[in-house]
Amino acid sequence: MQKEIFKKILEERFSCREFQEKLLSKEELDYILEAGRLSPSSLGLEPWRFIVIEDSKTKQEIAEIANSQKHVAKCGAIIIVAARLDFGEYFVKKLQSRNMSKEELQKRIELYKPFIESMNPTQKLHYAREQTFLALGNLANGATALNLGSCIIGGFNNEALDIYLKLDTSKEKTSIMLVVGHKKTDEIPQKIRFPKEEVIDFSKNL
Template sequence: MTDQTQNTLESSKEAIKTQLLNAYKFRHAVKDFDPERKVTKGDFDFILEAGRLSPSSYGFEPWKFVVVQSPELRDKIAVHAGGARRQLASASHAILVLARLPHEMVADSEYISHMLSDVQRLPEEIAKMKRSTYDAFLRTGFALQDNERAMFEWACRQTYLALGNMMTAAAMLRIDSCPMEGFVKHEVERVLAEEGLMDDSRFGLACMAAFGYRAGDSPTPKTRQRTDEVVEWR
């Protein structure tokens, strides 16, 4: 590698770092969006693709993203989502992130077989080995399988990887977002099931997120702990 090429790479890396950190500084949990400003289809497709391409444990993608644009449906959800009413009323786009239920995520489930064979397209012997390793992880590694609540929460944790990536992708485009957990889970799940948007025998609601453009002035600068308070080296 020539010195000129090395210098170009280093310059490019610094530009990427600056762009990414500026996006994190830009992002904040927007409470009120400008209802007149809409995210374009191309930009929102990019945000969704960032979610789709996100990592997950064993690559098993225990998520589904439900984009709710109907004002009537948003109103039905808002009745049971006090912490999301303002965002649901004003955001350009709203996503409800679903997580697969425990029986969907056990090693011998139809869904895991689908992921191994149809999505990851592993040879039979490799798939068998991966299934066995995954089964041991569930039973003894994290000891999840005998605790349905823990198993579901583990699946939810995977969805937050996708959520974070979607929010970062949005911030890179100067699109605002807000992650939300202020809802009565079983009631919103009932609404989604009644509307045919969630198979409640396979999925549960993990979280919500709103996307759009902030209304009003920019927020105050971020408040975060110092690096030496959250990072320790040995």
């Protein structure tokens, strides 16, 4: 039963560009954000922050930064996923919060801390940004589970949005956006994907 529900969500999610001019309820928004919060991440670092925009004027101004895409201005809410760059500062504390032995804790610190500390700012951004897409998928599927529409927005000026949001870019930078809202229509476009034979390869098993 659960696998059928999940498959239905995957089949019915699409890039919605026509929303009703209606805000999401607190319960709907909380559900979607919780789906993002519970997402997996490399080393359990959760290097993301969700910035939620519901105000009409702010949505319009962000839409202008996003190449004037109308559905960014007309959605129920914009969820901006920022990539955290300060994960090195809380890495050890986060490990300590997990239920593991002192020996295992020390082993992981010795294994991963040099890797984290060796990253330059560009590498930190790439590493954190890759994790934000894990959260993004769950945010989008969470919206679909509520029969809401969503659209992933990658076409925007990151630097301009960082400035607009007054982010401390030494600690975080915008990565990706998701617009969510009540769909104008329940019609689901045909989902076009490559056939399995083109994307799945078992031939290299040794």
